[in-house]
Amino acid sequence: MASKVNSVFITGANRGIGLRLLKEILLKFRPKVVFATYRNPATSQELTALADANKNVYLIEMDVVDYEKHAEVAKTVESVTGGAGLNLLLNNAGILLSAPLKRVSIQELRSNMEVNLFAPILLTQTLLPQLEKASLNAGSSPCGIGRAAIVNFSSELGSIGGNDTGGIYPYRCSKAALNSATKGMSVDLKRSKILSIALHPGWVQTDMGGPRATLTVDQSVEGIMNVLEHLNESQNGKFIAWDGKELPW
Template identity: 50%
Template sequence: MKSFLITGANRGLGLGMVKYLTKNNKARIIFATCRKPSEELTKLSQEHKNLHILNLDVTNFTKIGEIASEVSKVVGSQGLNVLINNAGVTTKFTKLQLVKAEQLLENLTVNTIAPIMLTKSLHPILKQAVEANSDKMIGAQRAVVINMSSILGSIALNDQGGFYPYRCSKAALNAATKSMSIDLKKDQIVVAALHPGWVKTDMGGKNAPLDVDTSVSGIFNTIEKLKEADSGKFLQYDGTELAW
């Protein structure tokens, strides 16, 4: 895997991914997108010249359309190997009587619509990576799109209710992932939805049983092993397949 683009990279899981890639020398080029870079991300970019911070609010769809040209200038004909749609928002445990329309709309915009539009924008550059690595097996050595989902988006595994904005947006993202896997099959681009586990982050909270390093390590091990047959699957960070 030569080049990565990770959204929502200023903190939490996204920052953990950037730290993993830089620490383990796993990428030739890393794009980290965020609305405003944290001190830690800025410091990492100063220490690692292959790390490029791109200013992006994923709800700004005009800016999303411009990202492709910024990425293309850096990667050239080698294209983009791995797109990780990680940026996301959540609400508290929202019961039916308390849920607000604006919460539903915000979650859907950030968690579902943005990944679709960014993948659309970067599709030509992902195709370039496939062509540039035609001698390699279909998977992360060519081009992969990872949509960071959640087990809370699983309809089959929902036994608690609530979480309407987050659950609905992640279930919709799972549906989009499946459609992407079908639409991009002819381009030999693998697409998968990934549940990172319940992780100790600002979003996951302090009670989460999983630390960022464990989750991130598992995520990248799973990405590296992805094959053509895995396209369209809903996987846990450790590679276990989950029910839709």
């Protein structure tokens, strides 16, 4: 990582992978500011304590599907960063709804699409001027998270090529579509030197992954930090796993 990461925005930072990743980012990148979103103060006490202990953590209460709030959030980012822009956007918040073809409902499909696809696209759209600013301000720095990057938290369950068990319609389809959006971003933002990747964090022992998952949160986040630190132009528009391996779309 050639240049310093001054600012980071992470959604769903109150538990699971998001919370652990926030802690590692504070420790390793020492950014000037991390915008960390949460929905419910009652289930965000660890995050609140972290923000009390780290003045560079800026808490934002936001449901990612509250699209009308996105513009207000972008204004906050602009004013807190003093026009320096945003280096790294981590679209981490997500939900997993699982249903087979015979039983899947419109509500399940819609909810999963809203949180895992519509919200990251629209939040990225609103924060884009801030990412562009950071990239412009980075001068001749190499592409990477020290310049400007979008990391969309995907899942291997969203891989069309890797799907040999079927089922899980709402979640699989939302992440497959997020992968498509990520590829689109990588093409659209290449000229602005903003990188976009879809990241699979592994099967992780969180509320979502459950206790049988193969990775601890620490293992996953250690891998993710390594991926972030080494992110470069050759990975733009790729689907990358926590261990750095490229996955099939």
